[in-house]
Amino acid sequence: MKLLLWAERWKLRRSKILWIAGFATVMVALIVFAQGQFMFYGSRYIDKAGWFMTATQSLATFYVLPAVIALLGSYMICREEQEDTLKSLRLIPVDEMKLTLAKMALTLVFSVLIYLLLFVITFLIEAVLHLEALPISLVLENLKTYFLDGAGVFFAISPIIALVSRMKKGYWLALVFAEIYSFAGLFASMSNTLKTVYPMTAVFNLSGYYHASVIQTLIGVIVLLTCIVLSLFILKGLNKTAK
């Protein structure tokens, strides 16, 4: 497994996808910064300490980052089939399920890293704008939110990535699914029950962005664990379908 993870990391070296994902993350921060210039009752949004960090993580999670992370995961999985390296891997032989698990583990790491990158950008901008108004507790609270968002979003979209690895050529589907799935969270957050059980909003319950009760948080953990079990279940059949 260690070897597979090492190999996966090297495979990404020459690929531009990490740069593009980083670019998307930076752009999201810049776009929300532009929104912060909006005047509301005589003051700009961005002038309020903590607004930028909070708004960026929620907007990024509803609109952009889950699809980017799904793209990252499905790209890593689909490229073996597309670039015809899968045949050589099968000859070695490499267990396809373990290979996919290694790819999923790497996607989890990148998902967390993308969110931490977003945190660093937003924190730096907040620090430049109003360092003295930024209590350390708020920064640590946001760091926790971003970290749990990164991990949680991966868990929530893992069934989509697993499904793509079964279909091999369906990375387009992963993208559209992931985008609609995260976007639907916006509507799920309107109802209190749906907010608790919908995976995308369960992430927010868990990360502390929504003020959730202990029970809601626990349900969120169960929902996300169910997502992971579901994706493992989908992956289990992988070796059987391999020709």
Place this chain on the structure above:
Amino acid sequence: MLKLIQVEFLKLRRRKFIWLMLLAALFMPLAAVFYFANIKGTGVEPIEFYKWTAFSYTPWIILPVVLGMLCTMLMYNENQYDILKQLWIVPVNKVAYFFSKFVVVLTYSICFMLIIAAASILTGVLPGYITFDSASTLYLLRKCMEISLLTAFAVLPVLAVAAVQKGYILPVCLTLVYTFLGFILLMVNMYLHPLSSMTAIVMRDIPGVVITQPLNIPGAFLCIGVWSVASVMLAGAVLKKRK
């Protein structure tokens, strides 16, 4: 040119996924059914209902994302299977090739919005939320046509980026960031981004919509025009340079 367009449509025949993507059109009408069932109840003004199904998140997020994916798919496939070389040998005019792809995007956009219009009427009338009348239906159809035509032009930059490079990751990430930027700029300055300019034009005569910025329709058309011309020039220049 007509022959090129005909060939483009024939190429779509076996691509199931493009047809599957039309299902995304049903998302907002279904979300509206849940929303009105939980919150508003029956006896809703038709325009109020259509504002939910067709004039809000559909032109802001769903249609641009779907069209961006379509643009990427149309361009990426020919690169992937190395058909472009053969097309240049035929020879096919490079700008005409780009425009034939654009005609597909435009037609797809119109079909998408027509499905939304039909779904809006069906999901509104069948459960009895709205009463069917010809004035509001004609209004819905006119607005859907406006949205579909303008959005197709507004996604020309994505089509150009998909045309000038060979991968699919950059245009797809760009689609997400571009759509998100358009959505956020709605609140800051509507006349910088083609998608927010499109919203300004569409929203000009929808009753009950409050626009905080002064409405400048020629400015919005100018914005879409400038971006479209720049995209066509970029795509034309890069395609002509490529051997």
